[in-house]
Every structure is written in C-alpha cells, then in structure tokens.
Amino acid sequence: MSTELLKTSGLKTDEMxxxxxxxxxxxxxxxxxxxxxxxxxxxxxEPVIGHLHRAQEWQGQNRTxxxxxxxxxxxxxxxxxxxxxxxxxxxxxIDGLKLPLRAEYMRVIxxxxxxxxxHLLWLGTYLIDLGAMFGFPFYPFREREKLLDLFEAIAGxxxxxxxxxxxxxxxxxxxxxxxxLKQFTQEFPxxxxxYEAIVTKNPIFLKRTKGVGILGKELAMExxxxxxxxxxxxxxxxxxxFKPYSVYDQLDFEVPLGEGEGDTWDRYxxxxxxxxxxxxxxxxxLAKIPGGTSEELxxxxxxxxxxxxxxxxxxGGDLRIMVKKQNAGLxxxxxxxxxxxxxxxxxxxxxxxxxxxxxAYRFKWRNPSFSNLSVLPALLVGHPIADIMAIFGSLDVILxxxxx
Amino acid sequence: xxxxxxPGKPAEVELEPGQFGQFLAEHGIxxxxxxxxxxxxxxxxEGKHLEQAVKRLRNSPETKLDFLVAxxxxxxxxxxxxxxxxxxxSNQSELVIKVRVPKSDVPAGHxxxxxxxAPFWKAADWxxxxxxxxxxxxxxxxxxxxxxxxxxxxxxxxxxxxxxxxVDALNDKSPGSFR
Numbered sequence: 001m002s003t004e005l006l007k008t009s010g011l012k013t014d015e016m017x018x019x020x021x022x023x024x025x026x027x028x029x030x031x032x033x034x035x036x037x038x039x040x041x042x043x044x045x046e047p048v049i050g051h052l053h054r055a056q057e058w059q060g061q062n063r064t065x066x067x068x069x070x071x072x073x074x075x076x077x078x079x080x081x082x083x084x085x086x087x088x089x090x091x092x093x094i095d096g097l098k099l100p101l102r103a104e105y106m107r108v109i110x111x112x113x114x115x116x117x118x119h120l121l122w123l124g125t126y127l128i129d130l131g132a133m134f135g136f137p138f139y140p141f142r143e144r145e146k147l148l149d150l151f152e153a154i155a156g157x158x159x160x161x162x163x164x165x166x167x168x169x170x171x172x173x174x175x176x177x178x179x180x181l182k183q184f185t186q187e188f189p190x191x192x193x194x195y196e197a198i199v200t201k202n203p204i205f206l207k208r209t210k211g212v213g214i215l216g217k218e219l220a221m222e223x224x225x226x227x228x229x230x231x232x233x234x235x236x237x238x239x240x241x242f243k244p245y246s247v248y249d250q251l252d253f254e255v256p257l258g259e260g261e262g263d264t265w266d267r268y269x270x271x272x273x274x275x276x277x278x279x280x281x282x283x284x285x286l287a288k289i290p291g292g293t294s295e296e297l298x299x300x301x302x303x304x305x306x307x308x309x310x311x312x313x314x315x316g317g318d319l320r321i322m323v324k325k326q327n328a329g330l331x332x333x334x335x336x337x338x339x340x341x342x343x344x345x346x347x348x349x350x351x352x353x354x355x356x357x358x359x360a361y362r363f364k365w366r367n368p369s370f371s372n373l374s375v376l377p378a379l380l381v382g383h384p385i386a387d388i389m390a391i392f393g394s395l396d397v398i399l400x401x402x403x404x
Numbered sequence: 405x406x407x408x409x410x411p412g413k414p415a416e417v418e419l420e421p422g423q424f425g426q427f428l429a430e431h432g433i434x435x436x437x438x439x440x441x442x443x444x445x446x447x448x449x450e451g452k453h454l455e456q457a458v459k460r461l462r463n464s465p466e467t468k469l470d471f472l473v474a475x476x477x478x479x480x481x482x483x484x485x486x487x488x489x490x491x492x493x494s495n496q497s498e499l500v501i502k503v504r505v506p507k508s509d510v511p512a513g514h515x516x517x518x519x520x521x522a523p524f525w526k527a528a529d530w531x532x533x534x535x536x537x538x539x540x541x542x543x544x545x546x547x548x549x550x551x552x553x554x555x556x557x558x559x560x561x562x563x564x565x566x567x568x569x570x571v572d573a574l575n576d577k578s579p580g581s582f583r
Contacts, residue, residue: 050553057538058562093442221493224472224527237493334411337442338489338500340473351476351489355411362563364476366489374530403553 015043022051026129026389029399031373033388040384045377052403060363065091065166065330068360073160075365076401078121081107081114082343084164086365089245090339090350091166091332101318103168104247105289109181110154110163111341112278112285116188117147118344119271119278122396123195126268129393130208136198143191146184153177166330168322178286178293185283192276200269209264213379213391216262223375227346227368229395231255232270233262239342251284253277264394271396274344291319331358338366345369345396369401410481410565422447424499427467433457438502446500451519454503458521461490461499468492469499472521475531477539479565482507484516486541505541520546538563 020033030051036044056075060068072087073080085107092099121144124137148158154173155163163170199205215225217233230237238255240248256273258266291297300314310316334356340349346368353362372395379391419437421429422445428435433456435447449457461469473489483504490499505516515536520543522529532543533552540561543549551558560567 050551050555053553055562061563221470222526235493243496335442336411338444338473339442347473349473349489351474351487353411353478361411362476362478364474364487366474370530370534371527374526378526 020388022048026393027399028125028393028397029402031397031399031402033376035385035388037385040386042380042383042385042388045380047373047376049373049399049402052400054400054404056404057363057365060360062359064328064358065332065360066326066328069165070160070162073162074400075367075404076343076345076348076369076398077159078118078398079114079344080159080161081111081164082341082348084162085111085341086339086343086348086350087352088164088166089341090337090352091354093339094335094337094352094354095166095332097167097323099168099323100320101247101290103321103323105285106169106173106321107164108246108248108251109282109285109289110151110161110169112281113147113150113181115278115344116275117144117151119275120144120147122271122344123199126393126396127199127205129389130205132205139191139195139198143184143188150177150181150184153180165322165326166332167324167326168320172297172321173294175295175298178295181282182286185279185286188279189276192272192279196272200272206265208387208390209268209394211263212387213264213383213394214261215267215375215379219375219378220262223378224371225346225375226371227342227344227396228270228274229267229372230346232258232266234258239340239347245341247285250288251281253281253284264390267394267396329358331356332360340366343368345398345401346372365404367401367404369397369399373397373402410479423497424461424467424469427464428457428460431460433460441500444498444500446502448502448504451503451505451517454501454519455521455524457501458488458490459524462525467497468494469497470494472525472527472531475528475535477535477541477563479539479563480504484510484539484541486518486535488521515540515542517542517544519544520549522546537561540564 016037018035018037020035021027022030022032032048034046034048035042059071069084072083075083120140124140127136151161152158154177155161215229215233217235220230220233234257236255236257241255254277256270256277258270260266304312304314306315308315332354334354336353338349338351340347348368349366351364352360355361376392380388421437424445425435425437425447433453435449438446438448440446461467469490469492471491471493473491476487478485478487483506486503488501503518505518510516518541520532522532523545530552532546533549535541536543536549537551537554538561550556
C-alpha cells in the first residue's frame with residue numbers, strides 16, 4: 001500500500017544498500033547477501049559466499065582415500081550418504097569395481113532414507129522461515145528422529161555416517177533394523193498426509209508462496225539448476241530415471257514434476273511428493289533385497305558356518321556388502337573420471353584425477369547447492385524484502401555444501 | 405601424506421575422432437581426441453576455438469549438450485588444464501572438453517589465460533570464479549572475475565602444487581598475528 005502511494009505521489013526515493021547476514025537466522029548456515037533496495041523492493045543482489053570454506057578439495061588431496069571418506073560427509077551435513085556415494089561411485093568407476101547386489105540395495109535404502117530426512121528438515125525449517133512459529137516444525141522432526149535413530153543403529157552416527165565406502169557399505173544392519181524400517185515405511189504416508197493437511201492448502205502459506213519466485217525452465221537450465229527446483233519447473237531430469245545407476249532401473253517409482261510455472265509452491269509440492277516416492281522405493285527395496293533381512297541372512301549363514309567362500313550360496317556373490325574389505329592402504333588405479341548421484345538438492349558430482357598413489361591428485365566437487373544458489377540474484381530482483389527468505393528457503397540450499 | 409607425481413603428458417598416439425570430434429570437424433573446428441575419461445569422450449580444444457565450439461555443441465539439435473555440469477581446473481605436469489563437463493538435459497550424451505595451457509607459455513608472475521564462456525552461459529559464472537580462486541586460471545572476458553570461496557585479499561591459489569600457506573597457522577606464536 002505504502003509503495004503504491006510513493007509511486008503515484010511523485011516522491012523521489014533513494015536506493016539503499018544493506019547487508020543481509022552473514023549471521024541471519026534464516027540462511028541455514030552463513031550467507032551474506034549484499035542487497036540494493038529501492039524502498040521495499042530488491043533491485044540488485046550479490047551473494048557473498050565462502051564463510052564456511054573448509055578446503056575440502058585440498059584436504060582430499062592431502063589425505064589418503066581411506067581417511068578422506070570419513071571427512072566428506074561434512075560437505076553436506078544433511079545428506080551425508082550422498083556425498084559418500086558420489087565419491088565411492090567416481091572411485092569405483094575409475095577402478096572398474098563391480099558391487100554385489102546386496103550392497104547396491106543397502107546403498108539405495110540408506111540413501112532414500114537420507115533423502116526423506118533431508119526433505120523433512122527442509123519442510124520444518126522452511127515453515128519457520130515463513131513465520132510459522134506455532135509448533136508445526138516439530139511434526140517433521142518427529143519422523144526425522146526415527147530415521148536418525150535407524151541411522152545411528154546402522155552406522156553409529158546420526159548425521160556424519162561414513163557408511164557408504166569405496167567398494168560397498170560399511171557393515172550389515174543390526175538385528176531388528178529391517179523390521180523397524182518396515183514399520184516406519186508403513187506409517188510414514190499417513191504422517192505426510194498430516195503435514196499436507198496443515199500446510200498445502202493453508203491460506204497464509206498459499207499467499208506467501210503462490211506466484212512468488214518463479215524459476216522457469218529456461219532460467220533454470222541456463223544456470224545449471226538441478227534437483228527438485230528444476231523438476232518443479234517441469235523439466236523431467238532425475239538422474240535416477242535419466243541415467244539409472246545402482247539398482248534404480250529395477251525399481252518402480254515416479255519422478256514428481258511441478259504442475260505450474262515453477263513457483264515456490266511448486267517446489268514445496270515437488271519435495272513432498274518426492275518423500276512419498278522415496279518411501280515407496282524403500283518398501284520395494286526391503287522386499288527385493290537379496291538375502292532378505294539381516295536375521296534371515298544370519299540364519300542362512302549358520303548352515304555353512306559363515307565359511308566366507310566366494311562360491312558359497314550363503315556367503316559369497318550377491319549376498320556380500322563389500323567387494324573386498326578395505327583398509328588404510330586403499331589405492332585407486334591411475335585415471336580420471338566424473339560421476340554423479342541425484343542428491344536431495346540435485347546433481348552431486350565428483351571429478352577425480354588419480355595417479356595411482358595413496359592420495360588423489362585432484363578432487364573437484366560439483367555441488368548442487370553451489371549451482372542452485374547462483375540463480376538467486378536473478379530470482380530476487382523485483383521482489384519485496386519479505387519474500388527473500390521465502391524464495392531462498394525454497395531452493396533448499398545448504399551453505400556448507402556451497403562453500404565446502 | 406606424500407608428494408605425488410603429477411599426471412604426465414598423454415600418449416602421443418593419434419586417436420580417431422569420436423562422435424563430437426567429428427561433429428566439430430564438420431563445422432570447421434579442429435579438436436584433438438584424448439584418451440577417454442572413464443569411458444566418456446574427451447577432446448582437447450585450443451582456447452581460441454572454445455567459444456565457437458561450446459556454442460555449437462550447446463545449440464545444435466544433433467548434439468544438444470545444454471547442461472554444463474562443472475568447470476574444473478587441474479594443474480598437470482607441464483600444463484594447466486581447464487576441464488568442462490558437458491551433459492544434456494534431453495539425451496544421454498556426455499563430453500569432456502579440455503583446454504590446456506602449457507606452463508612454458510605462462511610468464512613468471514602471470515596466470516595462465518583461458519577464454520571465458522560465462523558471458524553467454526551463466527552456469528559457468530561461479531564455476532570459473534571458483535577455478536580462478538583455487539587453481540589460478542584467469543578466464544579472459546569473465547564479467548566479474550574475483551575470488552569466491554577465499555577472502556578477497558587471499559594470497560596465492562591453494563590448489564596449486566607449489567602453494568604454501570602464508571602463515572603457518574598451527575605454529576604461529578606471534579602475538580601480533582590475527583590468527
């Protein structure tokens with residue numbers, strides 16, 4: 001209303017340059033936005049990043065492969081499984097390793113669990129960003145807590161898992177783990193219904209998100225945006241379907257696409273649907289995993305007294321979780337390669353140049369948040385300052401993932 | 405940690421041009437095929453042909469390599485490599501482009517120079533800034549080439565092989581030091 005008055009009354013306004021951040025509570029880390037404002041409206045925006053730069057690439061080049069695996073979960077702390085997976089996948093591609101089927105299924109299960117937990121945290125914090133301080137954020141955290149407990153049981157850690165290793169996964173699930181996960185997958189769709197009942201058609205939420213921050217097809221593709229932010233614009237580009245890796249080609253799931261023009265609400269809807277699809281994927285994996293649950297496998301191994309021979313139908317082949325036990329002397333063949341996985345935020349890639357030594361010669365991370373954040377200035381221009389967090393939050397950027 | 409040997413020169417064997425090498429040759433852009441990077445076609449381009457080649461590969465309906473995944477910099481044994489990973493949003497093809505600047509061509513105190521593709525492809529903007537910051541490759545024609553991950557007054561380029569930290573942060577006992 002006031003800006004309308006200014007426009008019509010012929011009053012002259014000056015531009016104002018302000019800093020948003022670096023310690024802004026809604027920036028999910030440390031991001032500084034240098035804003036040029038015209039009254040309430042953004043005229044220009046320059047993100048200043050690098051506050052969380054930990055030289056992950058340099059550290060990788062100065063640590064052995066085995067040491068570095070423990071470190072990379074910290075690149076994106078909400079989806080550590082995916083950073084581990086990208087590294088393992090690129091290294092396996094250079095080395096030509098072929099994984100046992102059980103290891104691949106275990107990877108898909110924990111990765112999809114991680115996708116759900118990452119989206120749940122996004123959902124809770126995004127609602128806080130929009131000002132929903134009435135306690136809704138605790139609902140997604142209730143389900144996330146169950147997933148973190150499952151992660152703790154299988155990997156020993158709640159966030160920095162170091163579970164997916166080069167050549168397989170770290171360890172077999174403890175007794176009862178599969179049953180608990182199965183129970184979670186059965187009750188999870190009802191919980192998503194609960195969130196949707198509160199949020200999806202909420203008039204305040206609709207007012208804040210409908211038609212705000214439109215990220216169209218062309219703009220997204222120009223900036224290399226990936227993940228749900230791209231799919232909300234209607235581009236069907238999901239690495240799990242597009243270039244199926246691991247066992248995704250044997251699983252039946254849909255890639256949710258945005259129905260509108262790619263506004264903030266579409267991005268929200270896309271992520272909610274993705275959670276449901278991830279849940280379906282886990283269900284299918286639990287039914288299909290070779291060897292069944294860990295109790296069933298243990299029972300089978302009792303028959304051959306855990307002989308560990310390659311040709312044993314109970315121990316060898318596809319029932320293993322690791323190609324070969326890895327130790328600190330792990331080396332990767334000389335060569336170079338790039339490989340990527342579809343993380344909750346988009347395409348997470350790792351480019352490795354190896355010379356066959358005990359450390360890699362060069363690491364380069366292609367982080368989805370890095371490319372997704374670069375589109376922010378183009379999205380913000382013309383929006384009022386109150387929409388900045390609505391738009392920034394909807395891109396689901398994790399700042400340690402940007403700065404690594 | 406050990407000092408590693410840099411990856412040496414690629415073998416001097418002439419390889420048959422692949423799908424994209426042939427496509428570029430048809431449009432009068434010379435390229436040289438390098439040994440594949442984990443099964444993905446890899447070509448070497450001269451810097452002066454880069455812009456033309458990237459525009460062709462991106463816009464032609466036969467290739468449609470319209471997804472720039474990453475721009476990386478590698479300091480090899482005697483060259484600085486700028487590496488471009490191109491994918492497509494609509495088909496499965498992949499291509500790796502390398503622009504190599506021999507170290508002997510870089511005068512002392514100067515940075516190796518590679519033409520920028522950021523003016524016509526926004527996805528390259530931040531990736532080129534990052535490579536400039538960490539590896540020290542100057543992208544000529546970049547609209548806003550300044551450090552992105554390190555502070556603006558940082559000295560040196562941390563992923564260079566000859567890089568040493570300005571101050572030994574762990575053993576710095578000087579009371580005047582801000583660390």
